Amino acid sequence: MTxxxxxxxxxxxxxAPLVREPLAPxxxxxxxxxxxxxxxxxxxxxxxxxxxxxxxxxCVCDLTEPVDLSQPTVSHHLKILTDAGLLTRDKRGxxxxxxVVPQALDTLGEVLRVEHQGTGPTSCC
Amino acid sequence: MTxxxxxxxxxxxxxAPLVREPLAPxxxxxxxxxxxxxxxxxxxxxxxxxxxxxxxxxCVCDLTEPVDLSQPTVSHHLKILTDAGLLTRDKRGxxxxxxVVPQALDTLGEVLRVEHQGTGPTSCC
DNA sequence: AGATCGTATCGACAGACGTCAATCTCTAAG
DNA sequence: CTTAGAGATTGACGTCTGTCGATACGATCT
Numbered sequence: 001m002t003x004x005x006x007x008x009x010x011x012x013x014x015x016a017p018l019v020r021e022p023l024a025p026x027x028x029x030x031x032x033x034x035x036x037x038x039x040x041x042x043x044x045x046x047x048x049x050x051x052x053x054x055x056x057x058x059c060v061c062d063l064t065e066p067v068d069l070s071q072p073t074v075s076h077h078l079k080i081l082t083d084a085g086l087l088t089r090d091k092r093g094x095x096x097x098x099x100v101v102p103q104a105l106d107t108l109g110e111v112l113r114v115e116h117q118g119t120g121p122t123s124c125c
Numbered sequence: 126m127t128x129x130x131x132x133x134x135x136x137x138x139x140x141a142p143l144v145r146e147p148l149a150p151x152x153x154x155x156x157x158x159x160x161x162x163x164x165x166x167x168x169x170x171x172x173x174x175x176x177x178x179x180x181x182x183x184c185v186c187d188l189t190e191p192v193d194l195s196q197p198t199v200s201h202h203l204k205i206l207t208d209a210g211l212l213t214r215d216k217r218g219x220x221x222x223x224x225v226v227p228q229a230l231d232t233l234g235e236v237l238r239v240e241h242q243g244t245g246p247t248s249c250c
Numbered sequence: 251a252g253a254t255c256g257t258a259t260c261g262a263c264a265g266a267c268g269t270c271a272a273t274c275t276c277t278a279a280g
Numbered sequence: 281c282t283t284a285g286a287g288a289t290t291g292a293c294g295t296c297t298g299t300c301g302a303t304a305c306g307a308t309c310t
Binding site for chain 1: 143146148156157167174176177225227230239
Binding site: 040070077093094 | 297298299300301302306307308
């Protein structure tokens, strides 16, 4: 994991359901980067542990034991999730607190939506 | 890509948002398998091309050219998507038609949902 | 300043992944 | 039965990925 090209940063088109029209190569690359961040059991568990942790945030020391991985490995996964825009990083004193970015998950979820089941005016786009 | 262990088959808990409570190792593995299927630009494009194709289905011959990959590679990706439960395979005569499984995408999308914004009674669970 | 603790980075290594050319299987057509 | 075409499988290849131990960095405490 060296040289992460660039941060997708949610430039993934809002309201571009996968199933509406063929994805352009660029869109596909961006989305794949984000899904790739979710494509690992350890990272999914980290994400859910952080989200359901006290205050919606957790430091690395809270995470090493539950996922049963070494500290460097956990840091590595957190970096991938953060670079993908799924986590925020906040250093306070000796500790670094990570928190999920709800909008990022929602956006990704929206892409998978086949039928928009939101009622009322679509707030999106 | 040899020996795909077993088909996740949507045994992923319905209504188990990632952010509600820590994911069990087994759940995480199942979800990761599905996200892994989406974690490749070529597969995302195949998915969207199939979904937006005439009749909601497409044969391999319709897909090789748009994604600019060899026929074996396309077959390989289609197998991964099918094994993940995201596509169905239907052989008719000489051709094999693939179609997306809307429920699979929706289920995956639901997992990413942070706040259930569906109004009315939740149809899920 | 020195010691200590929480994280990040580095280097290495095994295993998984994406890709292709070659080949095989199955079906339809002559 | 032979031939031709669509798709899957095999084998090989380079690259990427997950993991760890060792180490560096930065903040706190004594």
